[in-house]
Every structure is written in C-alpha cells, then in structure tokens.
Amino acid sequence: MTLEQFYDNKSPWPDRNNQKVLFILDARNSLDEEILRKWIEVHSDASAAFDAPQVVIDLKDERTGFDSGQLVMSLALPADTIIAPLRVNWSSDDNRGRLRYLVFGDPRKPSPRKGRKVLEEHPERVNLLAGAPDTMANLQARFQNQQGTDQTVSQEEFANFVARQAAVVLDLEERKLKGGRYKMPRHVAAALMASAEYNAELDALAEATGKSKDALMKEAAGYMEEMVSTPSSFWIDFYARFNNFCLGLGYEEDIVYDQAALEKTRTVVRNHPSILLWTHKTYLDGMVVPKVMYDNDFPMPHMFGGANLNFPILGHLLHRAGAIFIKRSFQDNELYKITLRHYIGYLMEKRFPMNWSFEGTRSRMGKLMPPRYGLLKYVMEACYYTGAENIHIIPVSISYDIIRDVEEYATEQTGRGKGAESLKWFVGYVRSLARPMGKVYMDIGEPVVLNKAPNPDDRLALSKIAFEVAVEANQVTPITLPSLVTMSLLGAAPKALTEAELVADLEALLAWAESRQLRISPDFDRAFGDHLEGPLGIMIDENIVTRYDEGPEVVYGIGLEQHPVASYYRNTVIHFFVNKAIIELALVKATEMPESWALEVFWREVDRMRDLFKFEFFYAPTEEFHQQIRDEMSLYSEDWETLVGQGAAGFGALLQNMTPLVAHVTLLTYTEAYSVVAAMLARKEAYDSLEEAECIADALTYGRQVYLQRRISSESSIGKLLFKNAYKMLQSRQLTEGGADDLKEKRLEVARELREMIRRIDVIRAIGVANSGSV
Template sequence: MNLEQNYQNNNPWPARDEQQVLFILDVRNSTEEQILRGWINHHGTRDNNAFDAPQVCIDLKDERTGFDSGQLVMSLALPDDTIITPLRVVWTDAEGSAITLGRLRYLVTGDPRKPSARRARTIAEEHPERVHLVAGTPDTVANLRQRFEAHHRVEDESAQEEFANFVARQAAVVLDISERQVRGGRYKVPRHVAATIMANGDYNREVQRLADEQGRSKQELLKEAAGYMKEMVSTPSSFWLDVYARFNTFCLGLGYEEEIVYDQAAVERLRQTVRNNPAMLLWTHKTYLDGMVVPKVMYDNDFPMPHMFGGANLNFPGLGHLLHRAGAIFIKRSFQDNELYKLTLRYYIGYLMEKRFPMNWAFEGTRSRMGKLMPPRYGLLKYVLEACYETDARNIHIIPISISYDIIRDVEEYATEQTGRGKGAESLKWFIGYVRSLARPMGKVYMDVGEPVILSRAPEPGDNLALSKIAFEVAVEANHVTPITFPSLVTMSLLGAAPKALTEEEVINDLNALLHWAETRNLRISEDFNRSFADQMEGLLGIMIDENIVTRYDEGPEVVYGIGLNQHPVASYYRNTVIHFFVNKAIIELALLKASEQSEQDALQAFWSEVDHLRDLFKFEFFYAPSEEFHQQIRDEISRYSPEWEEVLGQGSAGFGAMLNNMTPLVAHVTLLTYAEAYSVVASMLARKEPFESLEEDECVNEALTYGRQAYLQRRISSESSIGKLLFKNGYKMLQSRNLTEGGRESLKAERLDLARELRELLRRIDIIRAIGVANRNAAP
C-alpha cells in the first residue's frame, strides 16, 4: 500500500522517558489493522525504540455488541505508568464534501467512510489522500484507574473487566475528538452512553435504593432500565446524520426557498455558547418542520448534533428509525409514576449536559394552533434542570429560538381542528402524505436566536415557582426575537379592514405605517423583509392569493385586496405570529377611550384601572412583563404620542380625540377583537345558566362551538376566527379565575350577567376604535 507519505506526516508514539507504551488499535477489518501496525513499526524502527509496545485490536465503534475486551484486560496488568495510546484510520469520501454524503445508495454499496477490507486496500493503494491516521490523547494506566474508581461501581468479580471497558470507552472518546479535526464538528456524537450510565456508581446506588423500596432485586431493575435505555437513548452515526441532513434539506426545499434566513453572527455566538456551557435550545413550535430547521442550520454550520426530544407518537417505522439515529430522544408521553424511568432519563440527560451535547425541543410542547406563542410546558424543562441539579452543572444557558415561516402548510389543518374536528393519528402513511403536501411555494423560513436565560445553577427539584419564572423568561425572549414578516403585516392590515377590501395603495399605506411603528421601537423585523411593497404584490402576496388566504379583484377601476372567503381563521394565524408586539398599544387605546368617558378628575385613575383590568382579562393569552415594568412600558409607549399625556387625558373626549388621531396605526380592533368576541361567547353562554349549575371545561368548549356559530350567523361576532377550541379553553380559564364556573351561591347569576355586559361593553369600545381607524384611513391623502 502506498502510504509512505501518510506515515511520515505524524508519529503515533507518545513522548516518554522509559515508560512502557500500550497501543489500542481501533480496527474494523484486517486492512485497517495492517495500516496501523505499519504506522507504529515505521516510527518504531526509525526512532530505535528499545522494546516493542503491546498492541490490542478492538472495534470501538460497534456500540450494539459491546467490546471484546479480553485482550485489553490482560494488557492492563502492565505497570501503572504505562502510557495508553489509541490509534484509528479515518477514511474520507472521494468527493470530500458533506453535501454529497448521506446518500441512500450507500445502504447498498456501503458508506465510503467505512470501507470493507478489500475496498480499503484499493483506496489506500490508489487514493492514499483519503486515508488519515489519527491518534487519541494518550494517558497512563494510573490516571485512568483513578478516574474509573472515582465515578464507577467497583465489584471484585468484575472489576478488571469493568475497568477494561472503561478504558475502551475513553479511547473511543479521545479518538472521536481527533477524528473531528478531519471530518468536522458536526460529527460529534455521544458514544457508549448506555454502558457508561449502567457502570456509573451513583446510578447503581440509586437503582439499589429503588430496589429496596419496591422489594425487587437490583438486577431485575437494571434489566428493566436497559430496556428503557434502548428505547430512549439515541444512537447517532455520521452516516445517518448525513442522511437526516439531506432529508431535512429535501423536505424544507419542497416548498421553501433554499436558504434559511438567519443572522450568521448570532449563530457564531451560539456556537461559542454551546461549546463552553451546558445548553438547551428551546424553539417555538408552529409546524412539524420546526424540528428540521434547527438541525439543518446546525449541520450547515458544522455544529455538534443537537439532541431533540420527541414524543413516542413519532417513533413509527421509517421516520422513527431515521430520527433515532440522528439524535432524537423518544420519551413516553406519561411516566410520572415510573420512578425507574425518571431516574434513567435524568441520568441520561445529565450525561449529555456534562459532555456538552446541546439539547433542543419545542418548549410549548405542541404546535401553536393560533400562531401566537403557546404557554410553555414544564415537563421536559423540569427533568433537564433536575438532571443539571443532580450533576451540579453551572452556568446553564437556555437559549430561545424563534422559527417562523412566510406560509405554513399546517394552518388549514389547525383551522379545521379549532372547529372541533379531530386530528388524524401520525403514521408512516400520514407522514408520506404530509411531505407530499409540502410541494407548493410557501416563501421563506426564518430562524432567530434570542439572548440566553442564564442560570448560575439549576433550581432545587420541586421549586415550581422558579421553574415557571425561567419558562416565562424564555417565552418573553422568544417573542422578542420573533421577526415581523410580510405575511404577518399584510394579514394584520386586511383583517383590520375586514369585511371591507383595500386598494393596493391603502394596503401599502397600512404596511408603511405598521413598519414605521415597529422600526421606531426597534422591534425584530426580518432581515429579508422587502420594503418594496409594490414588488411584493406579485411575489409573496401572489403565493397568499394562490393559497386563497387573500383574494384579489382586478376587474374594477382599481385593484382591491381582502381576506379570502372563510379564510379569517387562517389569516388570523399569520397575524397572531406578531400580535404580541401590539398588545400594549391596543390596551392603551382601549384604556384611553374608557378614560375619556369618565369625568375629568377621574380620567387618570380610570385609565390605569382599565390598563390593569385588560391585562388581567387577557392574561391567559399573552405574556406580560411584571407589573411595575409593564406600567413603565405603558408610560413609555403613550409618551411617544404626547409627553404631557396625563394632562391631555384630563381634557376629556377632546383630549382623547387629539391623542388617538396621533396614534396611527390603531390596532385594538385587529389585536384584541378575536379574543374579546370569544370570551363574550363563553360569558354569554354561562349567563344563560342557573346559579346552581356548574360548568366544566369540555362542556364549555363544546357548547361554545355551537353557540359561537349561532352568534356569528346572527353577526353578534364579526368573524369565524373568533370561534375555536383554544380560544374557548382560555375563555373558560378566565371564567374560572373569576370563580364563575362552580355553581352554588345565589349571587352567581348577577355576577355572570355582569361579566357578559362587561365584555359587550369592551366590544363596543373596540368597534369605536375600528371606526376611528376607518375614518383616519379615509381621511388620509
């Protein structure tokens, strides 16, 4: 084999005095063994080594069958100062690019980076540049034994074999580090995880404790735990990482533009963060494709593979096989009462955090069916932070990531679900149909990285208040970095005018006003936002027209645009992706109107009372800053329109009119109308019940779906977008928070009627804001 130059380039022999050297050769076949022995002998002969070094051959990469460590057990009887040096042959692809890898044909022909003995010999003879010889960082037997005894169980009858397996695992780790210098950081994967956890002394003591509590044998529990590990522990490999990368690129490329829009500098900061700290990447969840976006961006930027948590519902044949080998951790939907499962999961998570393998998942738990951020789910965050606490992890970084799309295929399904229809079960057939449905133009994908929430250390297990505060901070930052996109502003403009259509000039004026408002407040606007709106009218808006979200009529003297027939729920979804930016302004508009209808001396008090009232009314819909900070945000926003706003407020309706005319664009009607109408439906429905009647959530939702439909047909609510299960569920929570759902007391009838009247009054004020907005648009030049 023509490997002379390869041998010359580096020396496998460690620096030493008179110490013995033991080489561990990681080999899969006879050709690799021959190459590594030739490398050792080449430098051994040249350097006149005084004695031969023992050489042990082990296949360190086969995690399914474990190690054949018999030879290593005997070799570790060498003196404690013996230097152990692991060696490996790394093969690179002929085309030399990660983009060309992951081809399914390699399942038949074999991965070119793992050639057979015969093929490896041919490569070495004809393409020696594809052969790379790497040595892992050497260590002494004494140091390795000390580390082993500090963290692993030591039992007399198996101590030597356990130590040999530990040394083999450490050899695999240092060789992987050296191999990544050749292949890249994207191939950093955890190795021999289950074996490491099973050998962990602390884990074994915890299992023994459970065995004593449950009256079972430790071996029985360890066997059960091994089954859990086989189910949950991902087994990634370079080949399947490449396959998954190609799969992600394929699926996203069916409907979206090739390049995901993100800030390269933010991604580089993210690289440093996950390299140096225990890290979690928590992303917003709008579609099944979300789980492809973060891994694709990480892969394209040569990041270590992020482990992704997924529900067992996605672990079906085909997709489950791929995801499990590309970093997915499938966990049971419910395991609250399974202490062994929780213990095993905690140690697995702790291992990944300790080894700096970032984890990522959708912290909302499920896809947002309404576009806006859903309340965070605490389950996974709780278990990860508990694992961090147990391993005493420090400087934990929780990084919010906002994933956004111009158009989302799933929104039609969400709108249907919200009417009360069920969702189909996930299966391979379903997934194939879903992927096929992506093959239509849908614009661009955006990934925005927020500022990390940094914990000096994890809170104590059971500290639910600390957990909720952490989740809240993540949610607020995720909202903060969600970008304003063209579809979100277009739908906001057209929904604000609905049922009226707008001319192209009116749409452009609306977009300019909304965009200017956002820019003056330094809100996140997509870097790819095209401010040439006239050009967009045939571009991205054309896609929205093709999707029937927007309708275009051009047979009159002017081209006009409106929301498509029966498309208000779909259009509302896109509007809702940025609605959080406008909530404070909407509250100000409604509070100003309320204050203007009071006496001059009570106006200021009425304003702040209404601000707090609206904040409380919609607390199940939006994330607010703490009260004091929230009040300052309100002051800052209203001061932009009139620095002397408190004095102007005392002027009554005249002052209100002057201030409101200066607050273009008005947003209360397009921001809060949907929620106010939905709440009005559940409140009116409850007011019809007798005081002794109680109301359960499921009953409330089911009745509200039918009652809401009637209200829409009677035009007591303005849009079908105000009819939906999630809206009514939050409406029920609002009723429950006011102690109105549990029947009993005689005063309940009056209290329920008062709330229904209160919401009708709120809708009246929203209609006034809408009317003023229409008048302002008509008065505009």
C-alpha cells in the first residue's frame, strides 16, 4: 500500500448538511497529529476546511487527565455542529505484550521517529479511525441528563464530558480491529466524580458528617486512585502471557472447558450485567478465568482482590490488567463504601463483567467453603441503586489434577501459621510450580438470574443467592481421575490395593457417577485400567500415592502421613457422595432397631446427620433433600420402604445394588474430628464454657493424642477447619456455654452419638472391604 492509497482508503468526514464539523484529534505526539491533519486535508475542499476547526487532545486516562482548554473554546459553536473524533491506531506483527516492550517501547505506541519508519515501510500497520460522530445538541442533552437539573456546571466539565465520549466511540472502532478482549473502561474516576448520583450522596454525607464537600472529594479521589483499575492493551496482553507462563510451568497447555458453555457465557456477558463467581483452591485460580476469557476474545473481566496482593511489581501488573484492590475492612468508612458501590455500578452498567472467588479464600480442605457475602453485598447494592435488571451470576468451578498449595494447607491445618504475601514469597511460589501437575479444568454452571437486585437490608435474600451459586458450582465440578483414586485408596487405608482391586474400585465409582449423570471431566479416560501407571505417575512422584512393585503383585496405597493431602483431592468431589453416605449409615441404624420402627428410624437418622454436618456441606431444602433420598433409594429397589422395614434381611437385599459403599471414605474424617471436640467438651463441668479459639487450640493437641492412641484413624481428622465447624455444630445446639447441671449429660450424649456413628461407619467399611476393594 502506498501513502496515497493509505490516505485515500476512507474519508474522515461525517455526513453533513451544511453543518459545521469539529474534529477532535486524539494524538499522542506530533506524528499522530500530522497524520490526522493530512487525512482531513486529503478529503477536504476549501469551504470544508473553513467549516471544520480541529482540536488536538491526547485522550489519556483519568489519572493524568487531559488538557481540555482548546476544547472548551471550540465548544462555543452552533448546536447542530457535528463533533467527529479521529485516532491513529498502530499495530505490530505480534500484538501481544512482551517484556522487551518495556525496554524498547511498545510498537503499538511508537515514537515519532519509529512511527515515520513504520509509515513508510509498513503503512498496512497504521489504521485511521473515525469514531461515531454526534451533534453538539445531542451531547449537551446527554450531559445535562447525567448531571441532573440541580447542578451548576462549567464549560470545562462539559468539555471533559465530550472528550470522554470521544474516547469511548474511538475505543469502539479500535476494538473492531483489535478484538473484544480489549474492551476496557476509560476515564472512570472522572465519570464518577461528574455523576449526579455520586455527588448527591457526597452532599448528604457532607451534611451528616460536617466535612466539606471538597474534603470528601479529595479523600474519594485517593480511594479511586487505589481501587480503580487502569487497564491498557499492553498490560492486558502482558498479563495474558504472564498467566500462560505461570500455568504452563506445571500444567498442560490447554485448559479443559466446554466451548458451547463458554459461547453461551459470551452471549450473557454481552447482553446482561454479569458476574463470574469461581471456586478458589489455589492462587492460580485468578489466572484461569482471565486466560480462558482472553484466549476466546472476551472482554477483560475485572477481578476483585485483597489489598494484601497489591505489593510492588505484581500489584502494578494486576492493577493494569483489570484487578480492583479493595481494603480488607471498611465497614465504618462510609465514603469508601459509597465510592466502591458507584464504581461497581458503573462497571455493571457498562457491561464490564466482574469476577472473584465467592468463597473469599482458598479452600484448605478441597470441598467448597462457605460463601463470603461482603463483595456480593456491595455488588448487589450497586445493582439495586442503579436499577440493574436481569443480573446474571455465573458459577465457575475451577479444578486441577494436582495442586501445589495442598502441602501448605495440610501444614496450616495442624495449627502452623501462613506466611505473609510479598514479592519474595511470590517469586518462590512461582518457582515451586515448575513440576508436572496434570491438567486444569474450568466448568461453567447455569447462571443464577435475578430480575432485580434484592434490598440491601435483605440478608436472607443475599444468603439464598450465595447458596444457589454454591450448589450450582458444586454441581458442575467435574469428577477427575485423581479424585477417584484418592477416594478409593483412602477407603482402603491402611490396606494397600492391587492394581486389579484399584481398577475395580474406580470402575464402580465411575459407573455410579455415570448412572446419576454427574459431571465427569470430558477428557476422563475410560480405559484407565489399560495404562494405570500414566495417570498415577504424577501422584506417585508427588508422594500422594505409594507404589510397591517388589512383590508378586504391584500394590498402591496412601501412607498415613499423606492422608491430609490425599483427603484434599477426595474432598473435591465428596459432595456428590454425601447423600449416599447418609443413606448407608441410616440403614445400619434402622437394622439395629425393631422392624416396626425401622422406617421411622431411617428418616430420623437421615435428618439427624443432615443437621450434624450442616456446616460442612450444601444441602437442598428439606423437601427436595428428602426427595433426593427417595430417588436414590428407588435405584436400589422400587420396594425399598418395605425392605427397610424388614431389618437386617431387607438391608442385605438392598446391599446387592448399593455398590459402591462410601460412608467410610466420605464421612469418617468429619465424624472423627467432631468426636474429638465433643469428647473434649464432655470432660468439662456443666458450668464451664468453651470459646472457639480455645476449642481449636485444645483440639489440635488432644486430637494428636487420640490419633497416637489410634482412637481416630488418621491425621486427616485433625485440622483447624474441621474443629471450627465441630464447634459451630455444638454451639448451634447450645452446648458450648456453661449452664444447668443437665448440660453435662447433653454434652456426653453428643459424644456418645458420635462414637456410635464411628462404629456404624466401621460396619460399612467392613462390608465394603469384604466385598473386595475398598468401596
């Protein structure tokens, strides 16, 4: 392409009917300005040039602002004047952020010297953009509507508004060339500061606190400097490369996900205010969603993160790639809350998807943690006050074959503290990823759709939303081979399994999951029995699984010291098996009662266990839960109620169709941990209270003792989170506060019930082992 062809390619002039045209030239430097003026000149005649003043302005982001002085003077034009923004877009052979660009300069933002060389040698890499034009009258009307009728505004504020609108329409044109991944908010702080709603809230706060409006604005500007992300094409590209690098150190290149589900999500994000809430197991989770989004040309998702990650270098990178750093605690800071709410509302209104971990912290046990309501509350408040409709909350489950953090979690659960995040820590963490860890899986659930956001004071509605997201996230968590391997081998421990026994267990577990139409990883190799060493290789290298091949048969097992680590992987899919485990234990209980009571005892025991573990698992509402139990029992026998009423004989008949048995591998860890706390509480006098912190500290030492006495089966039953939930259970039954004399007997009764439950789990385990394998 010659320079003449370059300029002749299209005209910058908008359609006009004897109207003046005001060109806004978005020029970073003298070369940009020269190119844009030449472009206008090539397509002009003498009369046109007279009617078309040109204003040069560099549309930087709001942190550095822009000099709107020329624009203020130029806006004193007739109302029908057409304002036409123009920009030069520079591309490169490799439109991806590279580290060398930081040293030698980004070729997409060349200096005048380098730009002239590109223009002469590669004019095809230079694109002239004309943003959608609009009239002065239309812009004034929109500006007044945004400001409200009660505000006195200056010409400078209107000029800034026009400049921001010019940046928006030019960005739209640029994205047609660069792709949807580069959709990013611009001039956010300036837009918030100019918002009538934001100003009204600050006026009210000034009156309530006695502070001046100017002081509040200055303080709010500092908060915006801290929280508002300032993304750019370069840093989005660079962050994508950084994500690829970190994930690629230990994981296979391609993340496993459903392309159809992703395309459905694209439509949702494009048309509705959207939030992607993901499960959190490792620091790498925050890289998985952005990577998949970037690779599929999605708009950059804004990610919330704690201010603890805003340390040098990493904080700089994340902030410019869409991260929103927020304070850990700001409950008493009304100005901060107002600013955050309006920022979120702005992003939702402009269809910028947001994403964060709704658990709030990494799961230290593998299973889903209770949701944290803080961020969700503020997002829902923003949606409520801005009148957002059809809000789509999309659950995303992120899973891994092997997770580097699990060793750290196991150590933490013994009572040792977690090290503070820092640049040195982060470098060490990244280096530790350089070992084979298998695959990464990202699964997208059905959106939880809200016609409108609930009232901010409606805590029940908020908890219901979080619960629905959690249930859907659990539902789409895939069953992977490592999760089934650890489930099988933990069920057999301390016994090791031969290869044939292990394959039989895995096939039974997989068949059960398939018959219930559970989510199974799409790349799950059904022929794992033919080459078992491959999938197990990484787990053996990581010392999660032991392999002994010096005898006549190869056997696999899990060392006692590795139970906490192996339990983590088992727990990632444990929610699928909880109802079945409850059924098995309820049936054992029912068979030990008179036959006339058996069915009643069965249901009473089902509800008792549901209540016992209510702080561990997410259950459906009572009626739906009962129906799930009936449906599962019907798969064993259509006449199951009659068989339950027949006691041991009926149980024996049901057992024929109940393979695999899972109560021992699903609930033993939790029951043993609860029994430790209950036994410790039962030793106290009725008038003694037990505080949570004291409970956890004492349970860690007492748990170690009873493990050494082999009164509990493994160290996986010793952990801070397990003991914390056991305390919550006892507290919910009003057993932790000292009281009347009969309180000691109530405490003893709970301890006895848990010991009895362990006995019934042992019954299930014995039956399972006797029937070959472990499950």
